[in-house]
Amino acid sequence: xxxxxxxxxxxxxxxxxxxxxxxxxxxxxxxxxxxxxxxxxxxxxxxxxxxxxxxxxxxxxxxxxxxxxxxxxxxxxxxxxxxxxxxxxxxxxxxxxxxxxxxxxxxxxxxxxxxxxxxxxxxxxxxxxxxxxxxxxxxxxxxxxxxxxxxxxxxxxxxxxxxxxxxxxxxxxxx
Ligand SMILES: CC(C)(COP(=O)(O)OP(=O)(O)OC[C@H]1O[C@@H](n2cnc3c(N)ncnc32)[C@H](O)[C@@H]1OP(=O)(O)O)[C@@H](O)C(=O)NCCC(=O)NCCS
Numbered sequence: 001x002x003x004x005x006x007x008x009x010x011x012x013x014x015x016x017x018x019x020x021x022x023x024x025x026x027x028x029x030x031x032x033x034x035x036x037x038x039x040x041x042x043x044x045x046x047x048x049x050x051x052x053x054x055x056x057x058x059x060x061x062x063x064x065x066x067x068x069x070x071x072x073x074x075x076x077x078x079x080x081x082x083x084x085x086x087x088x089x090x091x092x093x094x095x096x097x098x099x100x101x102x103x104x105x106x107x108x109x110x111x112x113x114x115x116x117x118x119x120x121x122x123x124x125x126x127x128x129x130x131x132x133x134x135x136x137x138x139x140x141x142x143x144x145x146x147x148x149x150x151x152x153x154x155x156x157x158x159x160x161x162x163x164x165x166x167x168x169x170x171x172x173x174x175x
Pocket of ligand 1: 027028103104107108110113115135136140141142145146149
């Protein structure tokens with residue numbers, strides 16, 4: 001059964017394969033698409049530290065909130081990841097929300113995102129979030145299904161500055 005774990009060197013090989021997959025088919029989230037695979041492979045501990053840079057206890061850049069990355073893994077295999085924002089700012093309230101997720105291309109259509117969001121909601125509940133805001137593009141049918149399978153209630157469809165496609169905002173109970 002896949003589980004959410006803190007990013008760890010144990011998954012390095014599989015994680016880097018997954019990033020290459022997403023970059024090859026162009027379907028990853030923007031940060032994944034921008035990862036410099038050779039540089040990350042050359043110094044994985046520094047990369048892992050960079051993933052922890054917005055966790056509580058670190059000084060945050062202006063306009064940032066505390067957040068954390070968790071990886072969905074099974075055995076030594078990296079399947080995908082979630083990001084959990086501990087609070088919302090004005091921008092995240094419009095677009096981005098509390099939780100984002102991505103599943104590697106070769107592991108899609110097997111229920112992993114539905115599970116990853118369910119596990120992320122449990123973590124959000126532990127962080128004191130009672131209803132999580134989750135947003136997705138209107139045309140992202142897969143993500144809509146994932147949110148609705150987790151009990152998401154639609155707030156509406158919106159267009160926001162600096163995002164060229166209409167999006168949906170859902171509120172999802174974490175309990
Ligand atoms: C969207 C994404 C997370 C879905 O991951 P996944 O692991 O394939 O999702 P699941 O297997 O849990 O699928 C859940 C439901 O969505 C449906 N679904 C998933 N991808 C779909 C697609 N591309 N088109 C239509 N339906 C899709 C599944 O069939 C399933 O529906 P079901 O209840 O009828 O079986 C994945 O495609 C992805 O990582 N995309 C790129 C990043 C991204 O869009 N992240 C979300 C940002 S809001």
